[in-house]
Amino acid sequence: xxxxxxxxxxxxxxxxxxxxxxxxxxxxxxxxxxxxxxxxxxxxxxxxxxxxxxxxxxxxxxxxxxxxxxxxxxxxxxxxxxxxxxxxxxxxxxxxxxxxxxxxxxxxxxxxxxxxxxxxxxxxxxxxxxxxxxxxxxxxxxxxxxxxxxxxxxxxxxxxxxxxxxxxxxxxxxxxxxxxxxxxxxxxxxxxxxxxxxxxxxxxxxxxxxxxxxxxxxxxxxxxxxxxxxxxxxxxxxxxxxxxxxxxxxxxxxxxxxxxxxxxxxxxxx
Amino acid sequence: xxxxxxxxxxxxxxxxxxxxxxxxxxxxxxxxxxxxxxxxxxxxxxxxxxxxxxxxxxxxxxxxxxxxxxxxxxxxxxxxxxxxxxxxxxxxxxxxxxxxxxxxxxxxxxxxxxxxxxxxxxxxxxxxxxxxxxxxxxxxxxxxxxxxxxxxxxxxxxxxxxxxxxxxxxxxxxxxxxxxxxxxxxxxxxxxxxxxxxxxxxx
Numbered sequence: 001x002x003x004x005x006x007x008x009x010x011x012x013x014x015x016x017x018x019x020x021x022x023x024x025x026x027x028x029x030x031x032x033x034x035x036x037x038x039x040x041x042x043x044x045x046x047x048x049x050x051x052x053x054x055x056x057x058x059x060x061x062x063x064x065x066x067x068x069x070x071x072x073x074x075x076x077x078x079x080x081x082x083x084x085x086x087x088x089x090x091x092x093x094x095x096x097x098x099x100x101x102x103x104x105x106x107x108x109x110x111x112x113x114x115x116x117x118x119x120x121x122x123x124x125x126x127x128x129x130x131x132x133x134x135x136x137x138x139x140x141x142x143x144x145x146x147x148x149x150x151x152x153x154x155x156x157x158x159x160x161x162x163x164x165x166x167x168x169x170x171x172x173x174x175x176x177x178x179x180x181x182x183x184x185x186x187x188x189x190x191x192x193x194x195x196x197x198x199x200x201x202x203x204x205x206x207x208x209x210x211x212x213x214x215x216x217x218x219x220x221x222x223x224x225x226x227x228x229x230x231x232x233x234x235x236x237x238x239x240x241x242x243x244x245x246x247x248x249x250x251x252x253x254x255x256x257x258x259x260x261x262x263x264x265x266x267x268x269x270x
Numbered sequence: 271x272x273x274x275x276x277x278x279x280x281x282x283x284x285x286x287x288x289x290x291x292x293x294x295x296x297x298x299x300x301x302x303x304x305x306x307x308x309x310x311x312x313x314x315x316x317x318x319x320x321x322x323x324x325x326x327x328x329x330x331x332x333x334x335x336x337x338x339x340x341x342x343x344x345x346x347x348x349x350x351x352x353x354x355x356x357x358x359x360x361x362x363x364x365x366x367x368x369x370x371x372x373x374x375x376x377x378x379x380x381x382x383x384x385x386x387x388x389x390x391x392x393x394x395x396x397x398x399x400x401x402x403x404x405x406x407x408x409x410x411x412x413x414x415x416x417x418x419x420x421x422x423x424x425x426x427x428x429x430x431x432x433x434x435x436x437x438x439x440x441x442x443x444x445x446x447x448x449x450x451x452x453x454x455x456x457x458x459x460x461x462x463x464x465x466x467x468x469x470x471x472x473x
Binding site: 025027028029122204208211212213214215217218219221222223226227229230231235249250251252253254255256257258 | 335336337338339340341342345346366369370373374377392393394408411415417419424426427431432433434437438440441442443444445446449457460461464468471
């Protein structure tokens with residue numbers, strides 16, 4: 001496990017290193033394969049329009065709230081081992097304690113009933129992409145994955161590692177070509193329900209994002225980066241900077257009513 | 271002697287702090303008041319949508335630094351734009367914001383904004399707040415970047431769960447301009463087309 005961790009850190013570090021991210025404008029996302037990404041994005045969007053969005057609508061209109069809450073907490077509960085492993089990798093002992101107590105507190109009903117949140121022990125996601133970032137790996141190029149959506153090189157590597165960290169992948173028969181492979185069916189089913197649940201919980205928000213954007217691809221790209229940066233620092237802004245991740249850009253901010261000529265100038269280094 | 275100096279310092283700090291409080295509403299109070307005004311507008315059932323849009327437009331121009339934000343969103347393209355383009359862009363941008371947010375008014379279902387604290391950040395003040403949902407869903411973190419203007423504040427950015435609205439739109443606008451050969455005109459057209467579609471869909 002340690003070796004795998006080291007290899008991935010080194011690999012993403014190297015890949016991140018050879019990319020010329022230096023000339024990027026502040027806050028911009030490094031996206032060297034944008035044309036390919038846009039194509040995958042368009043396919044994903046079509047799937048959303050014709051499959052995911054209608055399913056999410058049905059799900060949210062026909063399944064009562066309490067049942068959907070149970071599905072949501074069950075899915076979260078299943079993630080516990082992976083989250084715990086990443087808490088430990090990051091040396092986040094407090095987080096590990098939270099994840100472990102949540103797992104135990106919710107175990108009596110196999111995670112379907114979330115007692116822990118009521119007790120003030122709140123769920124927080126961790127994954128290997130975040131762990132890599134904590135060890136200094138940069139994002140690497142932006143990648144839109146088929147079906148899975150926005151990602152980047154670091155987080156894609158993280159997905160692979162998280163797959164191997166998941167104990168469910170070591171239970172039972174694992175041959176995907178075997179017709180009655182319960183494990184593969186379970187893992188795929190879990191992702192599908194997770195996607196429908198996510199889309200249903202953010203139904204209006206995502207529809208609004210689409211409806212009001214002038215370049216939906218670019219909008220999702222920057223939101224993904226900002227969300228990830230927030231998750232990596234666990235919502236606490238770094239010292240010396242302002243809000244999460246974006247302060248640098250505001251250095252050049254010129255308030256309204258002041259001479260426009262100052263605006264758009266390169267950021268003064270203070 | 272030493273005691274006198276300490277006393278003088280304490281007096282100085284106390285009075286300046288007092289002055290700051292006296293001639294300036296606190297950043298927290300500014301956001302609280304802004305939320306109250308927005309909420310009154312959202313929950314108002316007696317006025318129709320066009321009138322609400324007008325009121326919201328007024329609220330925006332009074333409490334948001336729309337000109338500064340508009341410039342910031344255009345980034346380095348602001349300098350490249352002609353005065354006519356700047357004016358057309360600021361108008362399209364403003365209209366777009368008003369429409370985008372008023373269209374979401376009917377999604378409101380009893381949430382409240384709770385202001386937690388504020389801190390200085392360069393020329394800005396950051397106000398941390400939460401949207402609390404009575405139905406028990408987790409709180410949504412909202413941070414406000416505000417700037418002093420005259421004897422009050424103006425909002426520069428709203429950061430929802432770590433996602434900055436201004437940065438998001440800036441990146442989106444940059445992408446539109448870049449994929450159209452650096453033409454600001456293309457962004458203005460895209461914004462106006464988007465507006466037409468929003469208007470015709472009746473929202």
